[in-house]
Structure formats: structure tokens, C-alpha cells
Amino acid sequence: MGHKKNETLGIILCIFVVAIVSSSSFRTAFSFPDAISVAAGELFAIDTGFPVVSVYSPRASSVERHPIGNLPTKVVFDAEEPGSFPVEFRLFGLIPIRRVSLVVEEPVMVMPGGHSIGVILRSHGLVVTGLAPVESIDGRQAWPAKNAGIEAGDVIISVSDQKVKSREQLSVLVDAAGRSGSWLSVLVEKPDGSMVSKVLMPVQHKDGGFRIGLVVRDSLAGVGTLTFYEENSRLYAALGHLISEGDSRRPLIMKEGHIVRSTIAGVQPSKKGQPGEFLGMFVEDHDEIGNIIKNGPCGISGILNTSLVNPFYSEAIPLGLPNQVVKGPAEILTTVSDRRIERFSIEIESVFSGAGVSSKGFTVRITDPKLLSLTGGIVQGMSGSPVIQNGRLIGAITHVLVNDPTRGYGTFALWMAQEAYIVPDSGYTSYKAAVKILEEQE
Structure with missing residues (x-):
């Protein structure tokens, strides 16, 4: 009898715990990052909704209590001055379950792009963009x-201890080894920076030459859009997503890079199941406007070597924070013809709160006819x-939904600014700290 009673109590306790963990107030407490960045002058509220989890902070400007238990479930911060304030979540007002910090700092001002x-x-070296079978003289692959x-x-x-700088040089070395019946020793750098040596035997192709089944390139080139830059340091961010090799989704190991002015000569429109593209024209070593220092999850970044003009924004605007992005209307700046930046209306459909740094922080829908x-x-x-909402530069367009090209993804501007050293990963601060980080990298 006692055993059954304990078993029943155990089941009830399990159900109780699951109910707590599944509650919206519990999930709200764990949806925030350890440090919540807020711009000075902004009102910011944390609302758990129900007293399963209550919220406390000595620096809250106002507190709302729930009728059940008179426990605080909503705190509002009037973030007038920079500083760091503690926030604590408690289970039933008694048991601390999480502590976070509210970090209030002056907003970083950036110049919008769209170029x-x-x-x-x-x-x-030579970047491996793909692998291919070698059709041998006996018909096998x-x-x-x-x-x-x-x-x-x-x-x-x-x-074979010879540095390779071109596809032609690689072909000559492979063919020579194949004709002499020698093994090839290939030194390879992996995306994590490690060096490994691979040994392989060239195979004679049906056309008579020898091959090893590699598709390689000595450089990558493409068209994208500049998102924003910081005027004093000229640090910029662009693209919003990683540049990777083929289908590997791994970052290109970069020795050096630069960006140049591009002219849009035409557009191949997107269709359902078939993404379109801007038909951009540029000369690799002509009209350079900046270097590339980093190729990261949220795009490329570097330093501009010239001033850029935006016809819609002659002055810098605040860099928006993820918590300032809301569902509703916004605008993007982009170039669809020649070098002329235009503005177009969009709708932000969803925001992924609590998402980790990536090229997908929110979804958008193009609404501009x-x-x-x-x-x-x-x-x-x-x-x-660049995506602009309520006077702030909040993010950038990154991907298209193939089955519905009117919709796609965007990444948060804060993430891009952190990768561009405009804002250090640890917070939301001025470009001076970013330049210090950049100097340490060099």
C-alpha cells in the first residue's frame, strides 16, 4: 500500500515539475542572454506573465505585481544612463533560478549602406571547390x-614540396607524377587551420592525361551589398552570411581579399523554386573601396579606404539591438540598377528571440510593388x-526562401557589428574598443 502511495506521489511530482518547466514564465526566464544589451534612453521591460517565476531588480524604475501572491512579474527599466544592472528570476518568489545583467550603453552610430x-x-593556395571522378582509360571511375x-x-x-599557385601548375605536377608512376604528396590546410599531408596516385584519364579528381580555384569573386560602416574607424560589415566553398558550408580559408564598386547591369528575377540574381559587373583590381579582414557567420568585414555616399542618409543612425526588432513594416536599401541605391518596403514577419549568432535572426517578406x-x-x-526599422539599422537580408522568393531571412546588425569589430562580443560600446581589438589581430 505504501509503495503504491509513493509511486503515485512520484508521478504527481513529475507532472508538477514538467508543468513548471513547460510554463511560459519559466521559458521567458531562460529566453534572455546572460547580458541583455539596451541602448541608453530606451524603456525596457521584462514580463514573466505569471508568478510561477517572478522577477527582481534593485534598479527597476517600476514594478508590477500579480494578484496571486503579490509577486513581481513585470519590471520596467528607464535606461537613461549607461551601466550594468542585475536581474534575478525566482521560482514562486523564493528559489533563485537564474541571474542576468541588463547592460545599458550609448548607441553606436553607423552609416547605412545599400551599395x-x-x-x-x-x-x-588552391581552394578545393569540389571533387570529381576520373574516368580512366579502362572505363571505370x-x-x-x-x-x-x-x-x-x-x-x-x-x-611534392612545391608550392602551388595556379590550376595550370597543379595539372603539370599531377601529370608529371602520373607519367613517372610516382605517388603525390599533397599538403592540405583544413578549415580549422590544421595542416595534413595526403598521399595519392594520379589516375590516367581516358583522354590520356593524368588527374586526381579535384576542382580547384585560386580566388573567389561575386556580387553582394554593403550593409553599414562606422564613420570614424571606417570599419564596415557586408553580405550578412558566410562565404563558403561549394556545398561544404565551411568558411573559405582566406589569405587576403578586397571589395570594389560594382555596377548592376540587369536582374534575373526570382521564381518559385528558382532564385534569381543581380547581374553585377566589376573589375577585380579596379575601383577598390576596402579590404576584407574577416569572413564569418554573419558576413565579411574590413576597413574602407574611401568615403561612400548614401542618397537617403547623410548622417549616421543608431545600430539597432535584437530586442528592438519587432514584427511589422520596415525598409531595405539596395541597388537594382547601375550604382543607384533605392529604398523599398518590407514586412518583418517573425523574430527568433534567444537565437545564437547566425545569418538567420528574423524572417522578412518583400511588400514593395x-x-x-x-x-x-x-x-x-x-x-x-540593410534593414531599417523605426530609425535604426537593425539587420541585413541574407537568404531567400526558394519556394517563396518574396520571403527570406535576415541577420541582426549587432551580430554583424560584433564580427566587424565595431562592437566587441562582450557588449555594446564605441568604436575605440573595436580598433584596439583590430590592432591586436594584426
Whole structure:
């Protein structure tokens, strides 16, 4: 009898715990990052909704209590001055379950972009963009490079102790080794920076030459959009997403890179199931406007070497924070013809609160009739187009939904600014700290 009673109590206790953890107030408490960034002068509220979890802070400007238990479930902060304030969540007003900090700092001011740019990245070897079978003279398919463990995204540094700088040089070395019956020793740099040596035997192709089944490039070039830059330091952020090799989704190992002015000569509109693209024209070593220091999850960044003009914003505007992004109307700046920046209306449909740093922080829908008629929605080359809402630069367009090109994803401007050293990862501060970080990198 006692055993059954304990078993029943255990089941009830499990149900009780699951109910607590599943409650909206409990999930709210754990939806915030450890440090909540807020711009000075902004009202900010934390509302758990129900007293399963209550919220406390000695610096709250006002507190709302729930009728049940008279426990505080909503605190409002009037963030007038910079500082860091503690916030504590308690279970039933008694048991502390989480502590976070509310960090209030002066907003960073940035100049909006929208400029079409040509992006050129060069590696210190040959970048493996893909693997291909070698059709041998006896009709079989061989995969020498794949079987040796070489993958897309790797960089070929040297072959048989000779540094390789071009596809032609690689072909000559491979063919010579094949004709002499020698094994090739290939030094490969992996995306994590490690160096590994691979040994493989070239296979004679049906055309008579020898190959190892690699598709390589010595540089990458494409069209994108500049998102924003900080006037004093000229640090910029663009694209909003990582530049990766082929289908590997791994970052290109970059030796150096730069951005140049691009001219949009035409548009191939997007259709359902078929993303379109901007037809941009640029010359790799002409009209350079900045270097590329970093290729990260939220795009590329570097330092501009010239001033840029935006016809809609002659002065800098505040960099928006993720918690300031709301569902509703917004605008994007992008270039759809020549070098002329235009503004178009969009709708922010959802915001992913508590999301980790990535190229997908919110979803958007293109609503502007003119842009829809010109592009069919989001197209390749639009990545990096700044998103502005309520006078703040809050993010950038990053991806298109293939089955509905009128919709797509955006990343938060704060994440891009952190990767660009405009804002350090630990907070929301001025460019002076960012320049210090940049100097340490060099």
C-alpha cells in the first residue's frame, strides 16, 4: 500500500515539475542572454506573465505585481544612463533560478549602406571547390582525391614540396607524377587551420592525361551589398552570411581579399523554386573601396579606404539591438540598377528571440510593388542589403526562401557589428574598443 502511495506521489511530482518547466514564465526566464544589451534612453521591460517565476531588480524604475501572491512579474527599466544592472528570476518568489545583467550603453552610430559591391577573396593556395571522378582509360571511375581524404573547402598548399599557385601548375605536377608512376604528396590546410599531408596516385584519364579528381580555384569573386560602416574607424560589415566553398558550408580559408564598386547591369528575377540574381559587373583590381579582414557567420568585414555616399542618409543612425526588432513594416536599401541605391518596403514577419549568432535572426517578406516587379522578391546579390526599422539599422537580408522568393531571412546588425569589430562580443560600446581589438589581430 505504501509503495503504491509513493509511486503515485512520484508521478504527481513529475507532472508538477514538467508543468513548471513547460510554463511560459519559466521559458521567458531562460529566453534572455546572460547580458541583455539596451541602448541608453530606451524603456525596457521584462514580463514573466505569471508568478510561477517572478522577477527582481534593485534598479527597476517600476514594478508590477500579480494578484496571486503579490509577486513581481513585470519590471520596467528607464535606461537613461549607461551601466550594468542585475536581474534575478525566482521560482514562486523564493528559489533563485537564474541571474542576468541588463547592460545599458550609448548607441553606436553607423552609416547605412545599400551599395553594390564586388567581393574578391584569395587564398594562399588552391581552394578545393569540389571533387570529381576520373574516368580512366579502362572505363571505370576513380576518386583519388576523395579516397585520400581531401574535401571541398580544403586548401592545397603544396604538391611534392612545391608550392602551388595556379590550376595550370597543379595539372603539370599531377601529370608529371602520373607519367613517372610516382605517388603525390599533397599538403592540405583544413578549415580549422590544421595542416595534413595526403598521399595519392594520379589516375590516367581516358583522354590520356593524368588527374586526381579535384576542382580547384585560386580566388573567389561575386556580387553582394554593403550593409553599414562606422564613420570614424571606417570599419564596415557586408553580405550578412558566410562565404563558403561549394556545398561544404565551411568558411573559405582566406589569405587576403578586397571589395570594389560594382555596377548592376540587369536582374534575373526570382521564381518559385528558382532564385534569381543581380547581374553585377566589376573589375577585380579596379575601383577598390576596402579590404576584407574577416569572413564569418554573419558576413565579411574590413576597413574602407574611401568615403561612400548614401542618397537617403547623410548622417549616421543608431545600430539597432535584437530586442528592438519587432514584427511589422520596415525598409531595405539596395541597388537594382547601375550604382543607384533605392529604398523599398518590407514586412518583418517573425523574430527568433534567444537565437545564437547566425545569418538567420528574423524572417522578412518583400511588400514593395516596384521591387517585386523588378526582381520577383529576394535575389542573389541582395545579401547584405540593410534593414531599417523605426530609425535604426537593425539587420541585413541574407537568404531567400526558394519556394517563396518574396520571403527570406535576415541577420541582426549587432551580430554583424560584433564580427566587424565595431562592437566587441562582450557588449555594446564605441568604436575605440573595436580598433584596439583590430590592432591586436594584426
